[in-house]
Structures are given as C-alpha cells and as structure tokens.
C-alpha cells in the first residue's frame with residue numbers, strides 16, 4: 001500500500017502543461033515524478049524548467065513504479081489511447097477535456113478503470129474554483145429562489161490567433177462545442193444535475209483557417225467541425241438552458257446567467273477559477289456583488305482531489321472514498337454524451353435523449369485547502 005504524496009506523471013508537455021506543472025508543484029500531497037511527450041525535447045524542456053527528475057516517452061513513464069497517476073494533457077485525438085495504455089500499466093488517469101472524442105471509447109475507459117480498481121478523472125476542474133463554488137453556494141442559499149433556467153454563451157474568433165499549434169481545435173473532439181463546452185456543461189450539471197435531452201443547430205463560417213502566431217504562422221489548415229453551435233438543454237430536474245458555443249464571432253463575449261424564481265445570478269467565466277459573482281433579485285434595478293470564496297490555484301485542483309481519493313480508498317478501514325473525487329470520469333463522460341447528443345441533434349434536426357447516468361459532484365468544503373499536507377510523508 002502506498003502512502004504519502006501521490007506520484008504523478010504529466011503526459012503531453014504542450015501549452016497547457018505549464019499551468020498544470022506550476023499548480024501541481026504547489027500541492028504537498030502531490031509529487032511530480034515524470035513528464036512525457038512524443039516530442040522528446042518538449043518533455044526534456046518541461047522537466048528542466050520544473051525540476052522534474054524523469055523525462056521521456058509514454059512507455060518510459062509508465063514503466064516508472066513511482067508514477068501512480070497519469071495526467072493526460074495530450075491532444076484530444078490521443079486521449080483514449082494514452083489513457084488506455086496508462087490503465088493497462090496499472091496507473092490511475094486524469095485526462096484533459098474532452099475525456100475522449102467518442103463516448104464509446106470513454107465508456108470503455110471507465111469500465112477498464114473499474115475492472116482494474118483504478119480511478120479515472122477528467123477536466124475541467126474549474127468548477128472546483130472559488131467562482132463556481134461560490135455560485136453553487138449562492139444557489140443553495142436561495143439567492144435566486146428555485147433555479148429554473150440558464151443562458152450561456154461563449155464566442156470569439158477561435159484560438160488560432162494565440163495558440164502556436166491550433167489545427168486540433170478544428171478536428172473532431174474540439175471545435176467550440178468540445179473545446180469550451182465542457183466548462184459550461186460541467187458547471188450546468190453541477191448546478192442543475194444531469195441533462196435529459198438536447199436540441200441543437202450547428203454551422204461553420206469557414207472551411208480553412210490560418211495559424212496566427214509562432215513558427216507555423218501563416219500555415220492554413222482544414223476546419224472539420226462546426227464552429228457555431230446553438231443548443232437547448234433539458235435537465236432531469238426540470239430546469240433548462242440555452243447555450244451558444246462559437247469560434248465565428250468577432251465579438252468576444254462570455255455570458256453565464258442562471259434565472260430563478262426570485263432573481264438572476266451572473267456566474268463568472270467557467271473557464272476560470274475566479275469571480276466576479278453578481279445577483280439581481282426580482283425588482284432590483286442593478287446587480288449586487290456576492291462574495292467569492294475558495295481556491296483560485298488553477299488547473300490541477302481536480303487532480304489533487306483525485307489524489308486524495310486514491311489514498312483514502314487505499315486506507316484499510318475504507319472511507320468509501322473511491323468515487324468521491326469530484327472531477328470524475330463519470331461526470332466527464334456525461335458531459336461528453338451531452339456534446340455528442342448536441343452534435344447528433346444538429347445533424348438530424350431532432351431532440352436527442354441522453355443515457356440516464358451521473359450523479360452531480362458534491363460541493364467542496366468551504367475551508368478545503370490544497371496546500372495542507374493530508375497524506376503524510
């Protein structure tokens with residue numbers, strides 16, 4: 001039985017790995033043991049920058065006994081294959097979003113993890129941040145009465161202006177729905193519970209795009225997914241939402257409002273860990289700021305929550321902790337099913353029902369402390 005900090009390997013040393021490595025490095029309950037990439041220089045550079053002892057390819061880090069948990073930060077098309085190899089090597093896996101590009105692959109991963117007694121988790125973990133946890137608390141405290149509906153929108157011209165290797169954002173498993181949808185849909189599921197059915201339309205403004213920065217600037221690449229998606233969602237709780245996801249708009253905008261019987265809550269950007277959080281009660285003529293309390297550490301809070309669940313499940317007395325981690329594979333799978341159903345609905349021009357799964361994540365305790373040493377040494 002392992003004790004002390006959980007040994008982690010990051011696989012995929014691209015753009016987002018810097019945030020993970022920075023954040024995870026501040027949590028005493030996690031020890032970053034290794035970093036891997038199919039481009040060896042990227043793994044070596046990340047290891048040098050963050051003082052990580054081992055750099056190599058995937059087989060190298062999977063062979064390392066001190067690695068217990070793989071944080072899979074590869075591109076969406078590689079998520080399933082990397083996660084499956086890690087589970088077969090006996091490692092727990094936390095994956096960036098989407099969990100896989102196809103729900104059937106994600107179902108297989110969940111089954112494989114369960115058969116092997118391993119944990120599977122998935123991004124996003126932004127709903128564990130101060131902004132969204134404060135929004136959840138405000139709803140539970142009755143600030144807007146009974147929640148009834150949400151309106152969300154995220155729109156921009158897409159990531160190719162700033163991302164040095166943006167082609168994957170326009171391949172299956174990405175586009176605005178699969179790339180940004182997980183933030184909005186995970187937050188909605190945390191607020192309203194599981195999605196029951198969806199209806200959607202989808203469009204694409206351009207069939208090719210151009211890299212805007214870095215060594216590949218000026219290169220063009222194909223757009224193989226819809227880049228403007230509008231969805232209606234019905235939740236099993238009776239609440240509903242209308243959500244727009246767009247990489248076609250020259251007006252960058254984020255909107256996330258929850259309307260209840262007594263007022264409306266303006267929820268912070270669910271792709272961040274921060275506020276602001278505002279409420280407008282029925283009859284008010286202005287918004288009022290609500291307090292935002294909790295952690296703003298950055299991507300990795302879900303990995304820490306999972307690491308602690310791994311150790312708690314290893315505890316001989318058993319605290320029933322195996323499935324207590326909040327950014328769980330089951331939640332990520334439900335969000336993936338929702339995005340796949342939105343895609344199918346847009347293709348067929350009809351409402352699409354979802355499999356009845358998922359239990360919404362439990363709230364974090366208000367005093368949850370990622371920097372506490374809870375796993376001993």
Ligand SMILES: NC(=O)c1ccc[n+]([C@@H]2O[C@H](COP(=O)([O-])OP(=O)(O)OC[C@H]3O[C@@H](n4cnc5c(N)ncnc54)[C@H](O)[C@@H]3O)[C@@H](O)[C@H]2O)c1
Pocket residue numbers: 011012013014015016017036037038039042058073074075076078082096097098165179
């Ligand atoms: N860039 C962001 O702002 C951002 C934010 C949140 C989440 N994400 C998610 O994180 C993931 C990675 O995004 P990114 O922007 O860092 O992409 P990236 O292209 O910058 O990095 C991905 C890295 O994975 C490596 N890789 C690909 N296949 C691999 C394999 N089979 N084995 C080992 N390494 C492999 C690539 O060589 C590359 O270094 C995606 O799922 C994305 O949706 C990105």
